[in-house]
Amino acid sequence: MQIDVQFNPAAAPWPLFRDATLAAEAAGFGAVWVLDHLAGVSMRGSGMLECFTCLGALATTTRTIGLGTLVANVWNREPGVLAVAAASICEIAGRPLLLGLGAGTSPTSKYAAEQHAVGATIATTLAARHRRVEAALDLIDTMFDPDRPEQFATFPLPHHRPTTLLGVNSVRLATLAGARAGGINVWWGHPRRDEFLAAAAAARADRLPFVRTAYEWWDDDLLEAQHPERLQMARAGIDRLILAEIDAPDPDAIAEKRPNAA
DSSP: OEEEEEEOTTTSOHHHHHHHHHHHHHHTOSEEEEOOOSSSGGGTSSOOOOHHHHHHHHHHHOSSSEEEEEEEETTSSOHHHHHHHHHHHHHHHTSOEEEEEEOOOOTTSGGGHHHHHHTOOOOSSHHHHHHHHHHHHHHHHHHTOTTOOGGGTTSOOOSSOOEEEEEOSSHHHHHHHHHHSSEEEEETTOTTHHHHHHHHHHHOOTTSOOEEEEEEEOOGGGGSTTSHHHHHHHHTTOOEEEEEEOSOOOHHHHHTOOTTOO
């Protein structure tokens, strides 16, 4: 099981975010995942970094650590812009991108305040938000195909195709992840976590690899391979555990961790 990190730009301005990521790379964490918010209010902060801008900067300041989005909200960009952004990160970094996608929140949720503030569109129904995810997957499949239609001939074509993962909070989206994506992400503490993982597994086609990721709030104890929760994750088939730090990270402390030593 790979152990990854996620830092919060609302609590970590760019220099700190960069230094924490470099410390995580030196310590041997598998990947750093960047969240996709437009403003800091929903993440308990007064600022924010745009997801793909941050990844572009990380792509040039890191060398080996994986890069991921957890998760890119399909309503923050048109699907075509999202696909071009992902392909651009792959080319800048020279390594694959873990492209986590999310359906976005309800327009009545407190998390939608940032979209309302900038006049962004949010579908009112869950079905419509799921269709947007499918549309993004369709376009990514088409644009990243070496035999793509002529109309996409000069769009960026990544040498390292991103792995698409869906962040899920429903059986419907978990089923879509299994059927159409290269992986799934669940919150390990979700009461329906096992149901989501089972739904994705039931929809899986055996022809392609499938990555099961889970995120949990940072806890040093979870760095221990024999921790009971780690053992339970292993039994559930989790391939990557993402430790999310909501507060300002300490690069010196991170550099001393040994996340994937055993």
